[in-house]
Amino acid sequence: MKNLTTITLTINNTPTTLTVPPMKRLLDVLREDLHLTGTKEGCGEGECGACAILFNGELANSCLIPALQANNATLTTIEGLAPNAAHLHPIQQCFLEQGGAQCGICTPGMILATHHLLAQHPNPTDTEIHEGLSGNLCRCTGYMRIFESVKQAAIASAQSIAAHAPQSPPHNLSS
Numbered sequence: 001m002k003n004l005t006t007i008t009l010t011i012n013n014t015p016t017t018l019t020v021p022p023m024k025r026l027l028d029v030l031r032e033d034l035h036l037t038g039t040k041e042g043c044g045e046g047e048c049g050a051c052a053i054l055f056n057g058e059l060a061n062s063c064l065i066p067a068l069q070a071n072n073a074t075l076t077t078i079e080g081l082a083p084n085a086a087h088l089h090p091i092q093q094c095f096l097e098q099g100g101a102q103c104g105i106c107t108p109g110m111i112l113a114t115h116h117l118l119a120q121h122p123n124p125t126d127t128e129i130h131e132g133l134s135g136n137l138c139r140c141t142g143y144m145r146i147f148e149s150v151k152q153a154a155i156a157s158a159q160s161i162a163a164h165a166p167q168s169p170p171h172n173l174s175s
């Protein structure tokens with residue numbers, strides 16, 4: 001009888017229980033068992049970042065993670081970023097507007113890497129952008145449009161935060 005294990009985890013804010021082979025790659029669990037095919041396979045060896053997800057808030061290559069390791073984990077895939085099916089996440093919108101995606105294989109991983117980067121560096125320098133995306137390879141864009149997408153996403157994020165910041169009461173200048 002095939003060796004199976006039951007794992008419980010939270011994926012895109014949804015508590016999930018699965019019975020799968022313990023060493024099945026998390027990438028395959030996402031794509032085959034959960035039909036979350038936004039997560040892509042590139043190299044399958046931890047080198048390209050196409051399969052990147054957020055694993056307990058950290059960027060991780062799902063092709064290197066056995067299913068058993070995801071027990072009790074909290075995951076975010078590209079499907080979990082957009083607020084709903086009709087609206088893109090602001091980072092996705094910036095990639096669209098700036099031409100940061102061509103064939104799209106690297107794009108989900110790039111966008112999750114950008115999300116992770118901006119959480120740590122809301123106003124990233126060029127060096128921080130290069131370092132933040134250093135684990136994600138793209139064969140199409142030459143990277144410049146991706147870097148522009150990230151910069152635009154940082155600006156959009158800052159504007160969104162400013163727009164939703166609580167207003168300070170006006171100073172009383174009368175004596």
Ligand code: FES
Nearest residue numbers: 042043044046063
């Ligand atoms: S497919 Fe996982 S790092 Fe390339």
Ligand code: FES
Nearest residue numbers: 102103138139140
């Ligand atoms: S857009 Fe094709 S690999 Fe990046």
